[in-house]
Amino acid sequence: MPFGCLTLGEKKDYNSPTEVTDKYDLGQVVKSEEFCEIFRAKDRNTLKMYTCKKFNKKDGRKVRKAAKNEIMILKMVRHHNILQLVDAFETKKEYFIFLELATGREVFDWILDQGYYSERDTSNVMRQVLEAVAYLHSLKIVHRNLKVECTTDT
Template structure:
């Protein structure tokens, strides 16, 4: 299963460039805590980027439901996120929108 992100070409050159850049980056990235690119499809009007489907829940929702989050659990999440960020940085890629509520590219695995 996968999830899809759509870019409309009519939204301008900046959006088209962002879509193409994202595709290039996603093709380079291979890490267990980063969603993998499944496929790319382009029409005259749109770009479709298909990513691996993130299973589970967002970290923020899990924290709210737990009511208590142990230091061990917290360090596990932070370690996984930092490993993914360090990997991106090793490729000279900067994630500019990283936050607990962001369901974006970095996935926490409850292990």
């Protein structure tokens, strides 16, 4: 479903909540963020696991705008160091965004477990982060929330 501007008087077609739950099994909330809740989700047909971000429209215009903006940006992005958009739904009450599941551990935890973190390790992580940021910048997208809590599959 495309997320664009509506013209005055245009009827909006919404997905129903059952369309989301018919396709995905939503697990418990993994994390709550400023604008959304994050769940693990399983595709009922393929049994593949994903990350689901749910934005409640009742939380205000700022939340609705954040959800629409994230969907628009994720539709543009295709990079191996950035989680890919898998699916998106808009119901009358919520937005659901399904992303690839990052199965690695948090970088910070991985660093602590190493006991020693070499310059080579550091340069490898920084190269991946900076390549992703450069890619976003090439699309005129600014990531305003970079933090050490990124994930790695090592």
